[in-house]
Amino acid sequence: MRLNSERIQEQNKKSLSDHESQFDFLANNLTRQDINVADLVQQLCDFQVAIPSWALGAGGTRFGRFSYPGEPSSLEQKLDDVGILHALTQTAGAISLHIPWDIPEDYSAIKERAASHGLVFDAVNSNTFQDQKTHAESYKYGSLSNTEKAVREQAIQHNIEVIEIGKRLGSKSVTVWLADGSNFPGQNNFQTSLQYTEDSLKRIYSHLPEDWKLFIEYKPYEPNFYSTVIQDWGTSFMLANACGEKAYTLVDLGHHLPNTNIEQIVSILMLKGKLGGFHFNDSKYGDDDSTVGSVKPYALFLIFNELVYGMNNNPQNPYPSWMIDASHNIKDPLEDLMQSLEAIQEAYAKALLVDQKALREAQEAHDVVGCQEMLQAAYRTDIRPLLQKTRLKAGGALYPLQAYRDLKIRKTLVDERGTESVATGL
Numbered sequence: 295m296r297l298n299s300e301r302i303q304e305q306n307k308k309s310l311s312d313h314e315s316q317f318d319f320l321a322n323n324l325t326r327q328d329i330n331v332a333d334l335v336q337q338l339c340d341f342q343v344a345i346p347s348w349a350l351g352a353g354g355t356r357f358g359r360f361s362y363p364g365e366p367s368s369l370e371q372k373l374d375d376v377g378i379l380h381a382l383t384q385t386a387g388a389i390s391l392h393i394p395w396d397i398p399e400d401y402s403a404i405k406e407r408a409a410s411h412g413l414v415f416d417a418v419n420s421n422t423f424q425d426q427k428t429h430a431e432s433y434k435y436g437s438l439s440n441t442e443k444a445v446r447e448q449a450i451q452h453n454i455e456v457i458e459i460g461k462r463l464g465s466k467s468v469t470v471w472l473a474d475g476s477n478f479p480g481q482n483n484f485q486t487s488l489q490y491t492e493d494s495l496k497r498i499y500s501h502l503p504e505d506w507k508l509f510i511e512y513k514p515y516e517p518n519f520y521s522t523v524i525q526d527w528g529t530s531f532m533l534a535n536a537c538g539e540k541a542y543t544l545v546d547l548g549h550h551l552p553n554t555n556i557e558q559i560v561s562i563l564m565l566k567g568k569l570g571g572f573h574f575n576d577s578k579y580g581d582d583d584s585t586v587g588s589v590k591p592y593a594l595f596l597i598f599n600e601l602v603y604g605m606n607n608n609p610q611n612p613y614p615s616w617m618i619d620a621s622h623n624i625k626d627p628l629e630d631l632m633q634s635l636e637a638i639q640e641a642y643a644k645a646l647l648v649d650q651k652a653l654r655e656a657q658e659a660h661d662v663v664g665c666q667e668m669l670q671a672a673y674r675t676d677i678r679p680l681l682q683k684t685r686l687k688a689g690g691a692l693y694p695l696q697a698y699r700d701l702k703i704r705k706t707l708v709d710e711r712g713t714e715s716v717a718t719g720l
């Protein structure tokens with residue numbers, strides 16, 4: 295299905311005057327603080343987050359997966375779902391494909407369909423954590439780090455194929471996340487595992503087009519539970535440096551041990567010009583893949599505060615590639631993604647309110663209380679009317695979730711696709 299702008303504008307009419315009075319109140323407050331509201335709206339309009347193709351269906355766990363009625367069963371339908379999200383939120387202007395789950399059959403038709411929804415293709419993602427029927431070798435004991443040359447070779451060739459697919463779609467980056475590691479003490483030699491991984495990544499890197507980036511994701515545990523080859527940002531950073539200037543670290547919020555200071559990691563990577571990609575989600579325990587901002591919204595704000603600082607002060611760091619990487623085991627995936635997009639925009643907007651110059655002065659004056667007050671004052675501002683204004687300006691819905699429900703979009707999808715459709719991927 296396709297959501298036309300007239301239906302969204304019709305919905306907006308119902309709450310337009312409420313919105314306007316709330317926005318005027320906020321805008322007056324911000325203006326009194328010398329904040330340029332029009333600039334803020336423009337910065338929020340420009341902020342786009344990629345939706346991964348695997349997030350349009352219900353996720354699952356190793357115990358089971360419960361499909362969500364009407365979930366997309368083809369790449370075309372996945373594009374249509376992101377199109378719906380983008381029409382409502384005007385924030386989801388890109389899709390990130392997973393290979394081999396989403397190999398296009400007709401490239402020009404797929405590109406046309408994406409363009410008709412206003413979507414571009416973000417990073418392509420390789421998969422060396424599952425065995426494929428068409429592959430001779432198994433990744434049971436690792437892929438790029440495997441002690442067997444034939445397995446490493448297969449994994450390298452797969453990544454090269456992913457780059458080729460991405461080139462045909464107009465992607466400009468490839469994300470490598472490895473499940474490689476060990477389940478038991480003594481199973482692997484840490485040093486050779488890392489060395490093989492570095493050698494393999496360099497091979498992949500040598501096939502990267504001039505204007506592309508290689509994103510190296512890290513994760514401390516799972517699916518391997520004793521060790522992971524690329525366990526933390528330091529290891530990823532080391533590998534990115536070994537590959538070259540087009541290789542970057544990718545930070546996934548869920549890929550940290552509890553209480554890790556992620557905002558500090560982000561800050562240091564940007565100082566070194568190596569923060570390439572960012573995956574949003576939230577968690578209570580580990581890689582829970584919960585809705586962004588649902589558990590630790592203040593931590594998300596602190597992270598955005600560093601991202602905004604880095605984007606303003608670190609020209610050595612390229613503009614990061616943003617993507618949601620979450621699961622929604624029991625929710626309507628589109629509703630969950632709208633909640634995530636709202637939380638991301640909210641944290642970004644609040645971080646934009648921080649007076650970086652005043653904060654710097656307070657830091658240098660050792661005004662510890664003042665520093666905290668500045669951050670918390672920004673965090674406590676209810677900036678939702680600003681997000682509404684941004685969506686309205688861009689042609690989206692004032693209240694995307696409400697519009698989605700009022701327009702009965704899920705019911706339309708179920709009518710079109712049936713209750714038994716199953717999305718490929720997680």
Ligand SMILES: [Mn+2]
Pocket residue numbers: 471511546573619
């Ligand atoms: Mn991720």
